[in-house]
Every structure is written in C-alpha cells, then in structure tokens.
Amino acid sequence: MTAYTALDLQYIGGQWRDGTSTHHIQNINPFTQELIFSFQAASSVDVDSAYSAAERAFKQDAIKSIDLRLNVIKKLVEVIQQRREEIVQWLIDESGSTRLKANIEVDAALGIIQESLSFPEKMRTTKLESKDPSRKSFVLRKPLGVIAVISPWNFPFHLSMRSVVTAIACANSVVLKPASDTPVTGGTLLAKLFEEAGLPHGVLNVVAGSGREIGDYFVEHPVPKMISFTGSTEVGQQVGVKALGSSRLKRLALELGGNAPLVILDDADLDLAVELTVMGRFLHQGQICMSTNRVIVDESLHDAYVEKLVKRVKTIVVGNPNNDDTLIGPIINTSQVDKLKTMIQNAIQQDAILAYAGGIEGQLVGPHIFTHVDPQSDIALEESFGPLLPIIQARDEAHALELANSTRFGLSSAVCTSNLERGGDFAAQLDIGMTHINGISVADHANAPFGGERNSGLGRFNGEWIFEEFTRTHWQTFPV
Template identity: 70%
Template sequence: MEHKKYSNLNQHYIAGKWLEGHSDKIIKNSNPYNQELIFELKAASTEDVDCAYQAASDSFTTWSVTSPAERKNLTLKVAEIIQVRREEIIDWLIQESGSTRLKANLEVDATLNIIQEAATFPHRVMDSKLKSQDPERRSWVYRQALGVIAVISPWNFPLHLSMRSVAAAIALGNTVVLKPATDTPVTGGILLAKIFEEAGLPAGVLNVVAGSGSEIGDHFVEHKVPKLISFTGSTQVGQRVGQLAVGGKYLKRIALELGGNAPLVILDDADLDLAVELTVMGRFLHQGQICMSTNRVIVDASIYQAYVDKLVKRTQSIVVGDPNKADTLIGPIINQAQVEKIKKIIQQAEQDGAKLIVQSEIKGNVIPPHIFVDVDPNSSLSKDESFGPVLPIIQAKDEAHALQLANDTHFGLSSAVCTADYERGVAFALKIDAGMTHINAITVVDQANAPFGGEKNSGLGRFNGQWILEEFTRTHWITVPKDQ
C-alpha cells in the first residue's frame, strides 16, 4: 500500500498540534557524513515545556483509565506503522544520526522488539491480595500508572532509546513528554510523534519538545509535573539530572542509563578467530558510539600476541565511509565536537606511551579504526569512555589479573567473556561488577524482555520487560473492612 512520507518535520508536537518553538535559538539539523543541512528548527522554550507538561497532565486523567485492550491495540498499531515505513525510517537514521545501513536495520529491529514487548504490558499489570495481619480487614495492593513521565533520549540510538521508554510508558497508561537530542530531533522524537499520531493516539498523551539543554534542560527535569525522569546519556549529564530530580523542590523517581567502559575479556582457552570477530563488531559497530561498546579488550598474556596479529589482519577488511552503503561498518561520528574529542583521546594515548598499531587518515567526521597496544591499565585510554572507534588492548597475567582489570573502572554497564568453557565463563562473569555480561558474544546485546542497566556510574534502575513495568507504575496499598 502506497503512503506519503512524513513531512513538516521541523516542528514540535504539543497537545496534538504541530507548532514552532518559541526560543530564539535555532537547531541546525545536519547530516554528519557530508555536513549538508537537512533543515533548521526553532528550538523549544521553557514556555513550550510548560505547555507540553500541561497537555500530558490533562490527558493522563483519561488515558490512564483506558482499557488494557485499547492500549495494547494502539501499541501494536505503532509496530505495524514502523514495519510499513521501515525504509523511510532507515533513511532518516542514516542521514540524521550517521547510522550505517547495518546499524539502522538493527536499530529498527530492536525498536520493533521493544514495542512488541510493551504491547504485553497492559495485561501484565496485576492487582494482588495480601494476607491481612488484621483479622477484621482485607488487604489489597493495586498497581497503577505512575503519571507523566519525562524522557530525555540520546543521539546514538535515537529511535530505539526513545521508544524504549515512550512505548512502555504509554502502554502502561502513563503520558509522556519527550526531549530528544538536538543532533537527532527527528529520529529521536519527531518521528515518534508522527507514528503515534498516525496510530490514533489521543492528543496530549505524547508530546515532543526539541530544545537546547542549556535553555530548557534543567527546567525540563525540575518541573513539578513529571513523576519520573527517564534519562539515557552521559554519566556527567546523568549525575546532574539525578541531582535535580532527587534534590530539587519536587522529588521524583529517576531511571538513568549512563556511560560504560565495557571490557571484553579473552581467557587463555578462547577461540581467537571468534575473539577477533567479537572485538570488531563489539567496538566498531556504529563507530563505537554505543554505551555498551567494547571500550577495552583484556587478553591473557599466553595468547596476547597471536590475538593481536589476527586482529590487525582483520581490520584491513573493515569498510569505512559512506553509511548508506550496505557493507560499511564504520560511518561518521555524529558531529565535529565529538571528532575533536576523539582526536584528543588518540593524542593523549600516544603521549602516555601506548603504541598505535592500526590507524588511517581521519577525513571529515569519519574516523577509521585506531588500535593501541602496550596500554597502561591506569591511563585515561583505559579508564575513560572514548565513544569512538578507538581500542586499547591490555595484557593480563592470568585469569585473576584479568578479573581485576575488568573491575578496575568507575563504570559497570556491559561486559563480555570469551572462553571455550561456558561454565568457566559464567563463573567469571558473576564476579564482574556490571549489570550485564555475555559469554562468547559482543558486549552490545539488548533484548526487550531482559533487564538492561548498569552498576556504579553506569546508572540506576533497569529498562525492558518486567523491570521497566515496575519502574513506570506505582503500587497503592488499600485495606477495607472484612464485612464490606
């Protein structure tokens, strides 16, 4: 069936209407590969945020009491629309977020999975009867929609990481105000509004405001209306969000998914060909701009050189450049500021004595693989999240040393272990202080029904499945006289 592509995507969506923002600031939406201007968008102001929250608050009264069947059917309709518009959405992910075609397809698949999971939520919200300690009273616990949920999403997986919170919140009877990243206002926000509008979502249930963090960020978090702030992004900004949400005038819940420093640990019995493939995909998918991306590889000394030799040879076949080509693995970094940050990471690593064994010329926003050996575990290259195609390889004396190195970080999001012995791998994984560990798989794994989240400075709370269902609802204990 033919359908018209979405148009007029340079507006905000508030109370079911498409509006221009009221800020003096202009968001320039540009293609990160060729730097061509896609469009300009008048940014949202604090007044626009107020209107969005008012719309969400007003609509909560009616949306929260809609039937589970209605919310389920609407959620499934959203999935159906995405399937129909798949190529249109993929094109937007490529041109706006710099996604390679491979990554864009993976992101749409992940988005569909998260929506299918959310569609089960309306019928999974159960009230429960408790055994009352008072023989004269009956005791019940009701689970209800939480209220207005504020969502702040990042630019790296904009569609998926916005939808992860938005679809779950709406399916559970909440209403939403979404603030996408200014680098990806369409794929992180405006497209979602178009899709939900097409699906028949009532006005005010979802509102999208794209604006500068310096202008509306604090106001967005501190506002009295939202009951929960769902934030995905850097640890530095996430800490600020947490301080404002918990320490401000209006106390509210937070769900934070922050940065990572994921280790891939290669034990002495590992299949080296597998280890190399896990390294390449785990580090270089989406240019390393993933919170779960393999930020460092820890290799047992007995196989270190053999692994390095195989990895260097494998990197020669990595296709770098145009994200629209089907075989490209590494496309552009999101913007010039990030490029400069990664350049400084490379320069600092060399100054610290790490040996750069794989490199190529940086062209525009495209950074080819940069791989370092002889890396000091205490260096910034090892300690900090690079969020780019830069890989340190660290030598471990033995398994115990590898575990020590894996845990020597302020982060604790994802991790992976490569070994021929699955039981050994699981035993090792359980000692890693992280929210997620994968045996003989890449660190970048996300399943819609599995708990997603980290320890330490990688965040608070869990997304996906039963875990986000509990985050986005509240419990209400009610007792009644036994004879009534």
C-alpha cells in the first residue's frame, strides 16, 4: 500500500491546497530535531473557507443518510487497520511517541470509532407521554450543525478522532484545527483517512495554523455551533470566554489539564503501587492530562515505597522512541524542556529533596523524583506535563483525602489499597471525574464517561455522554 503524500497541505472542501498565511509551520521530529517538512499555515481566509465548506455540506445533508455514515465509519476502521504501521510511525516521528504509546493511541482511536457506530441509529424520534390528553408529544434527536474541533499535541490522533468521528456519526460537519506541533497526526492524516473511507467533500475540513494568528477567529467565528477543545486549562479558559462572549453563543466541550493523585493507603501492596506509579507517571514522558502528577503515600509506607520506586525507575529505558523497550522518549519541544528545567530548580529551591535525577540530554528528560514535598509548593499544585514526580506524605487516610482534593484540577486519580471496598469509599469522596482503584490514573474506555471537575473542564467525552454533547433535542407536539 502506497503511503500518504501531500500531508503538508490544508484540506478544505475536499481540496488539498496551500494555506494563505505568510507564516510557515515547522514540523520538527522531537527526537532527532530534524525538519520533517515546512508548510504554509492557514490564515483567517482559510478559516472562512473551511467553515463555508462545512456549513454548505451540512445544509446539503451530505451525511444525512444513516447508511452512508455507517459505511464511511466501517470503512474508516478498515483503512486504519491496513495503515496502522504508517500511523504509528507518524506518531513516533511527529509527536515523539514511544512505540508502546503510539500503539496504545491507535487502539484508543479504533475504540472510539467502533463506539461511534452506535450513534447513527440513535438519531431517532421518541414518543413521550403527553401531559395534555388532547396532544401527542415527541422528541427529535438532531445534529448541531458545524462543530469546531481544537486538538492537542500529546495524543493528537486519538484526541482529534474522538471528536471528529463522533461529530460525523451524529450527522454534523467538522472543521478541525490541530496543534501546530502535530499538524499531521492531529489533522491532515485524519483527512486522508476519511477521504479514503469515502466521506463526502466538505464534511471534514482541516486548517493548520498558529493559534496566535487564527485561534481567536476560529473560536469566535459565527458558523460553528459548538467548540470541542482539548488542551491546557489556561488556553481552555480563554476559549470558553471567547465562545461565550461572541455574538452567537456556542456550546462547549472542554477537556483541560489535570493534577492526578495516586493515593497509596496504609494497606497497599507496595510492589503494585510502584508499578502503578511507573506507568501512570512516565508513559509518554508524563505528557498526558491523566498522568499521575503527584503521589500521596501514607507516612508508614513512605520510606519503603520510595526505596522500591527508585530501584524500579533505574530500570526505565529513556531514549529512541522507535525502540520497543523505550518507555520515556523525547519531550515535544524545547519550550516544554525549559519549563521542566525551571520546575526542577523551583522544587529544589522550595526545599524538596531530589531523590532521583534521571538526567536531561537535549529533548530527553529522564525521571526526576522528589520527596519531602510541601503540598503547597509549585510542583505539587501545578501540572508538570513531564516525567517529574513529587511524593507527598499523608498522616492518615483523612489527611490523604484532604491532600488529594487540595487542587484546582479534578480530572483523573488512582487509589492503591488491599481493601477494594475501602478504595471505593475513598474514591467516592474525591472531587474528581475519574478514579481507578488499583489501576493507573491513565485510562480511557470508549464507552465510559471521560471528563473532569473544576478547572479540568466541562462536559464528558465517549459513549452516550459525547452523543449527548454533540446532538440536540427538539420537542414537538401535535393535536391528537
């Protein structure tokens, strides 16, 4: 099978073309620092064209047919399975994914695509019990219209796909803006896959451009009925303000940052706790919103846990993401590396003890483990989005709960205990969207609600929950 070409172009109205901005996107391999390609970015003119194409496709009922949507989605699964290695290699080369993480990401995308196959049949009219005996009552389930999707660079393929395929399955059209660090795996690669799957022109459009140039315009534009954003809390808050402050109110689905705790209670299996820590924190270099951002461990287990953890972390392979045994690959860009360096220095200045330093070489940042961490210090309160791990001691279970909830975030969490009932009771008291007892904080099931509380976002993705987000109801009554 011939590999895709011309991935350095915008995809608008079924046509591949150069952007019209005077700026160029430099697509750089995070590990080798080699230039993959440079392509002309999208301008506001391209945004207008993309929204016009999407609006036209929606008004013309390009994917109104249930059979058409089902056929396209089924074909999409086949195409991804046939091109799996091509997609995996793009994730490694463009996003710095390790081979392990890239395969996990493709599987996650396939899961949400399979789940979306149930959505077209749910777009039905439901009869309600009428409170007026002289009238009949019905609820129609309808698409929203044009949905704008803004996706991040950390899981670009999956986090773009989960909104795009769901929107299309629900008979919406889409304009997708991928992150500038991952314009292919978060954008043009999806356009190629849907194109091969037979999606009608205009239903999916991709504009890759600088957030500084087109970000606000993309959100404030009058055409989209909804903004689906996945990214940092700071940017997500700005998106929310722009979307709600525009001349036409828009629906919002915001999946933002996290500060996931792994809580290790006093009856925990320490070997299990160590493995939950390693995979929950260091998978994809910690560049995951659900990643274990801090460990809260009962003081009675602290010393033994740290000893076991450091011993285990010394076995982690840091290096070439193409190698099967690599767990930690490159950080996405130099600005993120600089941020991590600053966080390390600040943690030390705030009296945390660096119990293990895995080193920094170019874009490779090894594990850094901190003990004696003040719960109010920067490294405990802020999302590092890297392989930095603060360990906080809890006096008892009540203190552990207090520490776990002491954050402005509330996305994911994990609890380690030998008593599952105790773990469930503890989890129920967390002001957090997702908790995994004796599992890692990084988990995403296509049929389970994915989302957070507080500054971790609004709304839920996956399964029936994202179906509700991407559709609308219309109540109608008729005389009997």
